[in-house]
């Protein structure tokens with residue numbers, strides 16, 4: 001089994017017209033050519049390299065990681081004397097990916113990386129997640145390297161980055177018992193120690209994935225007496241420096257192979273990343289955006305796995321003298337799973353492309369000044385990435401849950417049993433809407449895209465793209481949905497009441513999302529017939545969903561809110 | 572510290588007989604090579620892993636592949652490069668064609684004389700010919716000791732190599748001096764995956780014939796990138812007696828081919844006595860299974 005070559009929908013995204021521009025920027029005019037023996041010669045060579053490396057990854061996922069998933073879920077990690085040991089299968093997965101050189105994919109070559117752009121890196125994350133969504137966390141935490149690369153000084157980069165490719169893993173230590181969604185409340189202390197010439201960390205972190213990693217990025221309070229975001233800085237910690245103990249690992253519903261740790265820091269030495277006081281405001285925000293893209297990929301990968309399980313079972317199981325896929329109730333479920341899967345994948349790679357372009361410009365800017373046009377473009381893509389990332393995290397994770405739920409339903413009673421992998425997938429999916437910011441917090445971030453008109457502007461761009469004659473009808477629906485969306489936004493914002501806007505925020509964000517994904521599928525269908533069915537299904541379902549939201553908003557009087565908010569006083 | 576080793580892995584490109592479809596056999600009972608994908612002989616991948624482990628353990632050690640086959644067998648060399656080998660030689664020449672095990676091992680041994688490795692690691696058996704003779708014959712021709720059915724190369728102290736063998740009734744650990752031929756059993760660890768950087772570094776590695784086929788200019792292709800050259804050797808390059816290569820060097824004659832269905836009742840128990848063995852040999856000769 002090869003989880004890359006058996007899925008044309010992924011390779012299709014590599015052929016997106018923007019990819020050539022992305023590669024060109026990322027390779028900085030192919031300056032490594034002739035200097036590093038594995039650097040590409042030109043755009044086609046680079047795209048071919050993406051394809052070939054993904055093929056290697058796809059094979060490891062199909063042959064090693066997926067077959068291990070069941071035992072990893074069963075065995076789980078263990079903690080002894082403050083140290084974590086992975087399940088055996090997890091260790092094997094990790095070794096295989098180290099042996100294949102698949103850590104540090106997006107890092108520059110001078111740090112042992114492959115200098116891949118975001119798109120193929122996100123593809124890799126999707127493929128690993130399809131094999132085992134829990135393991136995808138351990139592999140995916142190489143995102144931390146990206147933050148070190150972007151914000152740490154040259155010394156720290158030299159010290160830590162080359163180790164990523166050799167197999168050192170990372171963790172990202174933000175959450176504390178009293179600081180979850182609200183990271184401004186972080187209290188873990190960082191004090192400068194003049195004698196050691198290091199910062200010393202003291203306090204507790206909770207729910208830290210892969211908390212016993214060799215390399216940690218820790219959010220801590222460096223400014224005594226402060227209580228807000230401006231007192232927080234970002235630190236890098238090396239396990240070899242000591243001072244951190246794993247107090248316990250959580251007993252969880254899903255992603256059981258991924259160790260979730262409670263950590264005690266006792267005078268743990270650390271080095272600061274970037275500037276003091278910018279920890280949360282700048283660096284964690286950036287890291288979180290990367291990680292949210294990662295959860296997007298994890299969600300799409302899990303949806304893919306669930307879809308395949310549902311499809312397979314529906315063709316195997318017979319009742320009333322025919323295979324169950326023949327019942328409209330079952331094939332509808334499958335078709336909607338597929339439409340949501342393909343819609344969230346389209347959004348995943350659209351977002352990745354936006355991230356790719358602005359990040360690549362930032363790296364080009366290290367070597368030379370950007371032209372005014374380039375700077376404008378960079379800013380524009382960064383803005384798009386900022387509003388698309390929460391949209392992606394919200395939709396892909398909710399869809400992954402809905403898809404796992406529906407795919408399990410197709411299995412009937414068997415789906416409830418450990419014998420079928422869908423049972424594990426259903427449990428694994430549940431975390432996706434929670435970590436890296438809950439769905440509610442994604443809405444808090446995404447509503448800005450609604451109120452500033454950022455989504456609408458982008459939708460207008462999509463609208464300009466011509467479509468084939470036979471797709472005009474679908475486009476008409478999208479145009480009508482857009483007018484309805486504008487009206488809904490007007491109805492809500494006209495009230496000038498924050499609580500009222502917050503109350504309807506999710507509905508507005510969802511309306512925007514349905515239109516965006518509808519367009520993305522329709523545009524993909526212009527280049528490939530394989531997306532036609534999902535485009536038609538998603539757009540017509542989206543029309544119904546949005547009409548429901550619209551009707552609710554249209555008929556919602558301000559005093560209706562009281563029926564909900566009474567619960568503030570109920571206990 | 573031991574001195575770095577020069578390791579050569581013998582690897583064969585074989586039709587994938589494990590995934591046999593409808594068209595796997597021709598009317599005349601021979602293998603329809605065109606219908607089966609050409610793959611790296613499975614046990615040769617186990618052999619390659621053993622070689623790469625030596626390279627991991629003893630810095631400076633080099634691993635080269637040697638394969639005899641048609642032009643497309645260059646894929647075998649590339650596959651080895653992708654997984655961590657340093658280079659390879661393709662033995663290809665019309666005059667090598669039609670080789671049986673004797674002529675195959677003659678050609679391989681000639682090439683090995685030229686390559687002068689400290690250790691040759693082969694698979695136990697190829698999945699198409701299935702004889703398990705080539706490794707041992709190569710050792711005999713070179714006059715080197717051989718350790719067959721290896722599962723793990725345990726250690727090397729600069730003089731002796733300790734090898735664990737997988738036998739029918741258990742394991743046996745033996746020590747041998749270099750130069751040495753080892754044949755590796757399927758129970759040995761599987762081969763590591765392709766390494767992303769090796770893959771990107773060597774994806775354009777080609778033999779001279781392959782470059783000529785694409786019409787590219789050989790010198791231009793290999794300028795500053797000599798590592799992309801896969802050596803191609805013919806009879807003239809390895810020397811030796813022409814008559815011993817290929818068809819002319821192959822005493823094996825296929826008398827006839829029969830389609831048979833294996834049945835459990837056809838098995839026969841023999842005592843470990845010379846008489847019984849003698850009887851079996853006579854029986855096999857009588858029905859022309861051997862001889």
Ligand SMILES: Cc1cc2nc3c(=O)[nH]c(=O)nc-3n(C[C@H](O)[C@@H](O)[C@H](O)COP(=O)(O)OP(=O)(O)OC[C@H]3O[C@@H](n4cnc5c(N)ncnc54)[C@H](O)[C@@H]3O)c2cc1C
Pocket residue numbers: 581582583584612614615637638639640668669670671672675679692693694695696697698699700701702703704705706821823825
């Ligand atoms: C029933 C039968 C019919 C045959 N018919 C013919 C025939 O018609 N014509 C003919 O020419 N031959 C024939 N052969 C011989 C056989 O196919 C040889 O061609 C083959 O070269 C080597 O034998 P093998 O595949 O059994 O290898 P094995 O001895 O099983 O291989 C052991 C190891 O030797 C190494 N090795 C073997 N071959 C190569 C190679 N080419 N390059 C590099 N390493 C290698 C590999 O490491 C391999 O794992 C026949 C054999 C049998 C059993």
Ligand SMILES: Cc1cc2nc3c(=O)[nH]c(=O)nc-3n(C[C@H](O)[C@H](O)[C@H](O)COP(=O)(O)OP(=O)(O)OC[C@H]3O[C@@H](n4cnc5c(N)ncnc54)[C@H](O)[C@@H]3O)c2cc1C
Pocket residue numbers: 172173174175179180181182206207208209210252260431434435436437438439440441444
């Ligand atoms: C398995 C697992 C792994 C994790 N891995 C890591 C890790 O590696 N590193 C790390 O730092 N953290 C990690 N976390 C922590 C995770 O990011 C937090 O659990 C998450 O951010 C939510 O915080 P909380 O659990 O404190 O929930 P709370 O913040 O207490 O939220 C409770 C509920 O209130 C809602 N809510 C809160 N604020 C608002 C608001 N403003 N508007 C609307 N609704 C709101 C939330 O949506 C949620 O429904 C992990 C968690 C889990 C379960």
